Each structure stands twice: as structure tokens, then as C-alpha cells.
Amino acid sequence: MTVSGSASPPPASPWWDRGVHADRRPFLLARARMAGAIRGWFAGAGFLEVETPALQVSPGNEAHLHAFATDLVGPDGAMRRLYLRTSPEFAAKKLLAAGETQIFEWARVFRNRERGMAHHPEFTMLEWYRAGASYTVLMEDCAQLLAIAAQAGGTPRFAYRGHTCDPFAAPERLTLVEAFARHARMDLEALLPAPGAPPDPAPFARAAQAAGIRTAADDTFADIFSRVLVERIEPQLGAGRPTLLCDYPVSEAALARPKPKDPRFAERFELYACGLELANAFGELTDAAEQRRRFEAEMDEKARLYGERYPLDEDFLAALAHMPAASGCALGFDRLAMLASGARRIEDVLWVPVAPAGATVAG
Template sequence: MNQQFQTGRWWSPEAVAARLPNLRRRAAVRNAIWCFFEEAGFTEVETPALQVSPGLEPHLAAFETVMLPPGRGGGPSLRRYLHTSPEFSMKKLLAGGMEKIWQLCPVFRNAEGAGTHQPEFRMIEWYRAGEGYRVLMQDCIDLLRACAPKGSPYRFRGRESDPHAYWQVITVDEAFKYYCGIDLPATREASAAGTMPGADGLRGEAEHIGVRTADGDTWDDVFFRIFAEKIEPELGHPAPTILTDYPVHMAALSRPKPEDPSLAERFEVYVCGLELANAFGELTDADEQRRRFEADMDLKEDLYGERYPVDEDFLDAVAQMPPASGIALGFDRLVMLACGADDIKDVLWAPVDQES
């Protein structure tokens, strides 16, 4: 990318011309996605970005705003947030009787940057009422094949991934054993169901394979450090990888697996070492959902000194939702992979300006 773009002049003729091939490819990917969902019988929906609650993942930071009363009259001003995902609104539509829905929309995550992140980006999200989460795995295979003609592999930072080849499907526990020699279930044995394990066992395993740890690390901290250093770079090439069956405490919106309640009906898709999508068999127990939200907000408050409100209307909808599965896929990252771009700004018409 030329220097003018790097210093913030994304609108200069030279910078626009440099991105134009990628932007044309972006449009082609968008069209392929629309055709995929149209042919699969999904209904495209549109939900508002302004929400009571932005989403309650403890490590995501939201954009907060104030909604003034109509006409700036005498009513109260209301605190609102830009959504980090359209998930809450889309699940309300499932409770309202919709069955197969999708949308491509902007989402907002504060404190995000670097080569694969932007504070505002585009996400594809889709849901299937009455279908298990494994059906979404086939959706991902079919969608990624639809967006990349045969002979045109996805590329990212020196790696290639052919979506038309046989995909790797591996559990989280299998990945830790195969790539690191770590018996991950053994590090969770002493923990109560649905709670984060103590860190000592996994910390010892990390140090044994040369992954640094620090005083105060949680089990999750050590998990993600091992994963980022030893496992993630190996996933998604020479074909995409589906990484499935996360520990249940790491999937706040997911059902436990009936055959093993210590694990969640959750999977992620990796292409060329890059995380692309995150899927769940959706939780429909409103009481359990509230408990998990409160636990996540307690953690957020401990880590960052803040908490977000729970959307009570969403919990009412959860209690009325049918069994369902849902997934979020990063559209900009998919375009990056289709173009072989190393930086997300290379595939955006206009980035969020963080220079001034």
C-alpha cells in the first residue's frame, strides 16, 4: 500500500487506484454471498445498530452514545450503544417466527485496530431455526466455495487455502493434543461445570512448551496464549479448518453438547491461519443465559472497570426462541482472503480514520 494511504490519505487518487482491483473483487464477493443465501432460501433482514445492550462478550469494548428525546423535548435522554453484532435483534426475529434469516451489516467494536481489525467493519450473520450447528458447517463450506472459483485459492500472508479441497475438522481438545501435546481435558477436571478452571495445570503445560505465563493469568489467558502461538498459525491451510467443541464456559451464547455438557456446541472457521467465523448451537434457556451474562459482566468489571446493561427484552425472546443455530462471519476478512490482501485497509472503500 502506498505511503499516502498509510498516512491517512485514503481518498487520494493514487490510493483509490491502488485499491480498486480489490474493491471490484469485494463487490464480486458480495454478489456471490447474496446469490448463495437467495438460492438457499434465506430471508435477508435489516436490524438497527443502535441498541439497549451492545453485546456482552467481556473483552469487547462498545461505542456508547446518548439518544435525545423526540424534538429535544422534556423526556429523558437514554443511553444507547452501537451493536458489536446484530445477534440480539436477529434472535428476537427467530422468537417472532422467522426461520432462515441473514444479513450483511456494519458492526462496531471500540479499541480495535491493526491489520485484521477496524472499529467499524462488516459482518455476515445467519440463523437457522430448527437446525443443529453442524448444518452451519456445510453452509460455510458451500459459501466459501461460492466466493472462490476453482483454481483461485484464498491467500493470506504467504499461506494458501483451497476451499474446494477436503476441509479439516478438529476439536479444540484434539488440536491442543496434536499441535502441543497437551491433554486439555486434564487441566479442566477440577472445575465445576460451566466455570473457568484454575490456571495452575495449564500454566505448567504452557511453560513446558516454551509459552510464557505471568502471575495472575487465568486459565483463559494461558489458553489463548498457547492457541495464538502454537495452534492458530497451523489452521486453515492447505484447506480451511473447522475447530469445534469449545469448553462450555467459553461460549456464553451456546448450548452445552448433550453428550458432553462440559463442551459447547460451538465452532470456528480458520483460513490461512486467520479466524473467519464463529458459530453456535444457540442457548434457549433464559435463566442460564442471564447467569452467563452476569458472570461475563462481573469479569468485565474486574478486568476493565465497566459493565454493560442486559437487554431484558432479549432474555424474554430467548425464552420463546425455537431450537436454532447461528453464525457470524467477517465479510472484510473474507474479501482479504479472496484478494490475497495482508491488511484490512486494502479492501475498504474508506477506513475509520484513526490518524487525527
């Protein structure tokens, strides 16, 4: 006799079950149409499609990015630690230094500690670069790609977790200063340090607490900034029409160049629809010494928080000194495919999802 409520639920059917695949297939076909349409748009705009390696000396040097490590074994048996990339950015910028001017890549990228409705440990990043172009040109690119994806996916209106967004509408441009004032009732500009000075978390913590946002005694400026963004601002973005959240504090844009007219802010924007971040773009930093300083600071923070650090890609830093002025954007293609196909979660638009932790493996 089974006691009510004590039996374990049956395991979910695998993705390759014919019934499960039949349910997912319309989303997957929509994804394929989007990829074809977007690839055609890039070709028509004069971009060159490139392919860069997934194995890298450094997976990226941001404190909260977590990578997968592996060992490369040479013919002589010598081992070298490498990482699966979290982005194709370093390799793409080396190609810009080599003389390419407009490139894009459908890159398989890998991020550890990430899985959920809109996160997956392996996903597709659509990344593109324009040498000699302002980052505002990438804002126009993003608007066009939203419309192309929606048309190819057959979804006239994006919907996600109770929010809707018109992908054909002109995106709203909202600065971080405006966003903090509108959605958190905070004066971000008054909390920023003078150019070149380190950010001070103390006044930011007091302002956050006054706005009803929790803080901890050891919070950094970046911790508080992220918490306000996630709790108060991001859920409001991309409602009705897409949002381009722009002009981040320079301390929150590790690979972006400062704005010439106000170096407290960086040439960075993120694209949102239905409260979901879709893309991250920079006017690219080309000062190798400043980039090294930022990377080292990020790795110091990573060591403090997680007890590990990733090496710097010295080849990348050497190439950066030869890279032309450029702007680049990274777009999460799976998330876009999810919204533009009407899928409920990211795994609905992945042909073969990564097996979850605890999955049974023979052998």
C-alpha cells in the same frame, strides 16, 4: 541542511487520492462481486434478508469486547445511554423468537480498541441463522461460502502472511482437544473441570508453563486458554485447506449450548483459513437463566479487568425463552473479501476506511 534520518516521512496519501483508489479498486470490485454471489446463494437456499438496528441497549456481554457508547436524546430532552452493536446477534434471535426460521444480515458492526492488518473498528459481519438445524449444517454453509467467494473474487488459492489455503477443498474438522494435543502438546480434556464446576487455572498454568508458554499469577482459565490458542494453535489452522475448529470448552462459548453427550464441551466452531479466523458459529443456547448467569459472570470479569460493565438486554433474555432451537454463524465478510481478492490488508477491501486516530479534522 537536513541531518540524515531526522526528517519525518511524508504523510500517506488519503484513500480518496486517485492513484490510491485506482490501486484499491480491483479489490473493491471483487468485494462487490462476492457480495452479489453470496446474497444470491442465501436467496436460493430460502433465507430472508433482514435489517436490524445498529443502536442497542447492550452491545454484547463478553468481557473482552469493547463497544462505542452514545446518548439517545428524546424529544423531551431526556437522555438514554445506548451502544453501537458489536454483533446483530441479540436482534436476530428476537426475530427467531418472533417466528422467522432462516434469516441473514449484512450488518455493520463496531468494535473499539481494534485496528490492524485484519481488524477495523467498523466492519461488515455476515450473520445467518437456521431454526431447527444442527450447528454442523453451518459447517457445510461455510464451506460453500468459501468456494463462492473465491470464485467470485477470481482467486483460486488464498494467501496471507506466508500461508496458503485451497478454498475449494473440504475443510478439516479439528476439535479443541485434538488441536491442543497436536500443536501445544497439552491434554486439554484432563484440564477441564467436571460439568457445572468452575474452571481451575492452576493445573492449566502448570501445563502451559511445561509447554513453554508464559503465564501470570492472576491469569484466569480463559486467559491461559486464549494465550495457548493464539500462540500455538491459530497460526497452524487453515494451512493447505480450511479448518473448522470445533467443540470448545463450555466456559469458552458464552452463547452456545452444551453438547448433549458431553456437557464439558459446547456446540461451537470457528472457521480458519491461512491462520486467520473467518467465522464463529454456535448451536444456540436458549436457556434464559443460564444465559443470564453467563452474562453476569462475563461482566464481572470485564469490571475486574477494565473497570466497566455493559447492561444486560432484558428484552433479549425474555425473547430467548421463546426462541426455537437454532444455530447461527457470524462471518467477517471483510476478512473473507481480503483473502478471496488477494488483498494484503483489510483496508484494501473497505470502500471508505475509518479515519485513523490523530487524523486531522477541520472545524
